[in-house]
Every structure is written in structure tokens, then in C-alpha cells.
Amino acid sequence: MHRLFAELEPSLTVTEQNLADRVRYILRSNIFDVAELERLRCEAVPSSDENATVEDAAPQMVEQPANVDAAVNTPVVVDSNDNGTVAQELELEHKRSTLEEAIVETRSTPLENRTRLPRIALSKRNRAVVRALKPMLVTYLEVSRDLCETESILFGAALATCRIIGAKVSTAGRATGHSSAIPAWRRRIEERIAKARALIGRLICFRSGNNRPRIVRTVRMAFAGTNVSLSQPDITQKLTERINDLKQRIAAWGKRIRRYTERSTRFNQNRLFQSDQKRLYESLERSMVSGTGPAPNQTDTVAFWRGLWSEPVNHSEGPWTEVVASQCAGITPMDPVIITPDDVAEAVRRAPNWKSPGLDGLHHYWLKGIMIKYEAKTV
Structure with a gap:
């Protein structure tokens, strides 16, 4: 693009960076639409035929002044190769600016506040963008200092790809912890309990002699469908029976919540035991250790650990240690485990494309599509 601009405007001295910045500004600000950009491009890039006949055109213009306006309004025919080159340069510059913005945005955003990357279609167009x-x-990966920075660059590239292809990217941050939403079944039962408690309050107010229209209307709705009338002499007994019935229902609903919660806990623990036993035991120990008691005193804590680590202790080893040492002398030590870039590439290749990502939010699809020649930077 800089070479073509130098041919068009040899009198202007513009650096490549300045020209790229101007093009990026035009594309970002949307000053011109696509049709206007195409028209300006056609006017700026002269055709080969026009350059060849520029000297012959002057006499013809003198002889035919009536055709001047038609010649001026006639669009200039541009060579298809030059037109395609300029379009490709502008498209590449747009992709480069989008990539730069995405990488800068990713570096300044914490992991928990990153956007959630969507699953894109495995089409030829999307692969061509990648x-x-x-x-x-290459420029960003060569100056990468550690694995975290390399990962942020990859996430920025994935985010830029989604923006270029027009994929819908959510602006909300990803949830990093377990969901704290109340289950639907528990929410329904709690709503029943809240309505029953409100009705009990209205019935008690009416029994105490509160005859406001809202209270009376609620009591009538509570006895709707029965033969109970508010003017009956035993209405107080009926109100007490109704209140006791609602209290029993509230107690039954509370027991149902506890029973369902225990059943859900057992189900989750059984499923976690099959998938990750270590995580299950850690959760059980954490629930047992975490208490609401007072925190230990700092002086007592320092004295406790100082008694374990600061005072010298003389251990008397028995003869069994020599027996164990002689038995282990003939064991060949295990070779050191070295993880090579080929091992990482093979593990990523076999992983599913859209498996749930980790805390970084980067799917295996992006590692497969981008990290082909730069495995050494991520190991």
C-alpha cells in the first residue's frame, strides 16, 4: 500500500506507519461508506490506458469541448489487479487493527472479567480469517515473556476473530465460581411458605378484631369454596383450625426442603466421587474445618509452630532404616519426565474443539488453529 501511494503522490513524504494510521482511522471512524470508498479509490488509481494517452487527449479536448462534461463524469476504469490489491490491503489493515485492539483489551482485563467466547462454525470463511x-x-509471540502473556495474546486473537466474522460476543464477564441460583423447586416451595405465612397473619388480625376491608376480603378468599361464613358464631374456632392447618403445611414444606436438599447433596457427592475423589474429600474437609469460632491468638500460634520447628530434636533411627536403604539401593531411578512441544500438540489435537474451557476461557479450537508453529512459546 505504501508503494502504491508513493507512485500516486511522489511529492508527499509519508511513512508506512503514518499511512497505516490514517487508513486505520478512516476505517474505524466510518467517515465514508463502502460505495464512497470505492469511488475515491477509482478516482485515485489511474488506469494504464489513461497514462498512455494523456498527451493525445489534449488536442481532442480542444476540438470537442462539448464532450468535456461527459468525460469528467465518466468513471475511470481501474485495473482489476490494482483494485484487488488495494482492497486486500485495506482488509488486512482492518484485521490488524482489530487484532491489536483485542490484545490490548485482553491484557488489561482480569481473567474473571473476560468475555465468553462463542462457538463459531467450522466454515472455510472462518478458517481463512484464522x-x-x-x-x-509472530510479532506479539516473539516478545512474549511468559505463559500468561502468551495465553492473553491467544485469547486476543480469538476475540479478534469473533469480531471480524461478526460472531455474537457477550459483554458480561464469565462466572468463575459455582452458580448460587436457587433451584426452581425450592423457589416454588418458599413462595408457598411466604403466602401461607402472610395468610396466617391476616387471619390472626381478623381474629383479634381487625375488620378492615382488605383483611375481610383476604379471610373470605381463605374460606372460599366452603360453607363457612364470617357471621357464624363459631367463626373464631374455624379461624383457629385454619391457622393450625396452615402451620402444619408450612412445617411439612420445610421438611420437604430439607429432604430435597439432602438428596441433592448426596447425588452431587456420589457423582463427584466417580469423577474426582480428591475434590470430594477436599470439600468434605473444608466443610468440617470451616467454623464460626474465634480465630486463634497470634502469640499462641507462633509459640505452637516455634515449638515444632525451632527446637532441635535428636531422632534415634532403628535398624530397620538400614534394611530399607539396602533394599532400595538396587532400584533403578525413574527417568525424568520431559514434556516436549510434540506432546502438548498431540494432547491438544486429540482434545474436543469446544470442550468447556478453564479459567482462561480459551477453547481447544483456538489452540489447534493458532498454536501450530509456536508450541515452544507456550511450554
Whole structure:
């Protein structure tokens, strides 16, 4: 693009960076639409035929002044190769600016506040965008200092790809912890309990002699469908029976919540025991250790650990240690485990594309599509 601009405007001295910044500003600000950009491009880039006949055109213009306006309004025919080159340069510049913005945004955003990357279709167009962004990442990956920075660059590339192809990216941060939403069944039961308690309050007010219209209307709705009338002499007894019935229902609903909660806890623990026993035991120990008692005193804590680690202790080893040492002398030590880039590439290749990502929010699809030549930077 800089070479073409130098050919068009040899009198202007513009650096490549300045020209790229101006093009990026035009594309971001949306000053011109696509049709206007195409028209300006056609006017700026002269055709080869026009340059070849520029000297012959002057006499013809003198002889035919009536055709001047038609010649001026006639669009200039641009070589298809030059037109395609300019369009490709503008498209690459747009992708480069989008990638730069995404990487800068990712670096300044904590992990828990990152946007959730959507699943994109495995189409040729999307793959072409990923392939076009790969050469642009070389500059960023070469100066990457550690694995965290490399991961942020990859996430920025994935975010830029989603924005270029027009995928819907949510602006809300990802949930990093377990969901604290109340289950639907518990919410329904708690709503029943709240309504029953409100009705009990209204019935008690009416029994105490409160005859406001709202209270009376609620009591009539409570006895709707029965033969109970508010003017009956035994209405106080009927109100007491109704109140006791509602209290028993509230107690039954509370027991149902406890029973369902215990059943859900057992189900989750059984499923976690099958998938990750270590995590299950850690959760059980955490619930047992975490208490609401007073925190230990700092002086007592320091004295306790100082008695364990600061005072010298003389251990008397028995003869069994020599027996164990002689038995272990003939054991060949295990070779050190070295994880190579090929091992990482093979593990990523076999992983599903859209498996649930970790805390970084990066799916395996992006590792497969981008990290092909840069495994050494991530190991």
C-alpha cells in the first residue's frame, strides 16, 4: 500500500506507519461508506490506458469541448489487479487493527472479567480469517515473556476473530465460581411458605378484631369454596383450625426442603466421587474445618509452630532404616519426565474443539488453529 501511494503522490513524504494510521482511522471512524470508498479509490488509481494517452487527449479536448462534461463524469476504469490489491490491503489493515485492539483489551482485563467466547462454525470463511491472523501474531509471540502473556495474546486473537466474522460476543464477564441460583423447586416451595405465612397473619388480625376491608376480603378468599361464613358464631374456632392447618403445611414444606436438599447433596457427592475423589474429600474437609469460632491468638500460634520447628530434636533411627536403604539401593531411578512441544500438540489435537474451557476461557479450537508453529512459546 505504501508503494502504491508513493507512485500516486511522489511529492508527499509519508511513512508506512503514518499511512497505516490514517487508513486505520478512516476505517474505524466510518467517515465514508463502502460505495464512497470505492469511488475515491477509482478516482485515485489511474488506469494504464489513461497514462498512455494523456498527451493525445489534449488536442481532442480542444476540438470537442462539448464532450468535456461527459468525460469528467465518466468513471475511470481501474485495473482489476490494482483494485484487488488495494482492497486486500485495506482488509488486512482492518484485521490488524482489530487484532491489536483485542490484545490490548485482553491484557488489561482480569481473567474473571473476560468475555465468553462463542462457538463459531467450522466454515472455510472462518478458517481463512484464522489463517490470516496467524502471521500477524509472530510479532506479539516473539516478545512474549511468559505463559500468561502468551495465553492473553491467544485469547486476543480469538476475540479478534469473533469480531471480524461478526460472531455474537457477550459483554458480561464469565462466572468463575459455582452458580448460587436457587433451584426452581425450592423457589416454588418458599413462595408457598411466604403466602401461607402472610395468610396466617391476616387471619390472626381478623381474629383479634381487625375488620378492615382488605383483611375481610383476604379471610373470605381463605374460606372460599366452603360453607363457612364470617357471621357464624363459631367463626373464631374455624379461624383457629385454619391457622393450625396452615402451620402444619408450612412445617411439612420445610421438611420437604430439607429432604430435597439432602438428596441433592448426596447425588452431587456420589457423582463427584466417580469423577474426582480428591475434590470430594477436599470439600468434605473444608466443610468440617470451616467454623464460626474465634480465630486463634497470634502469640499462641507462633509459640505452637516455634515449638515444632525451632527446637532441635535428636531422632534415634532403628535398624530397620538400614534394611530399607539396602533394599532400595538396587532400584533403578525413574527417568525424568520431559514434556516436549510434540506432546502438548498431540494432547491438544486429540482434545474436543469446544470442550468447556478453564479459567482462561480459551477453547481447544483456538489452540489447534493458532498454536501450530509456536508450541515452544507456550511450554
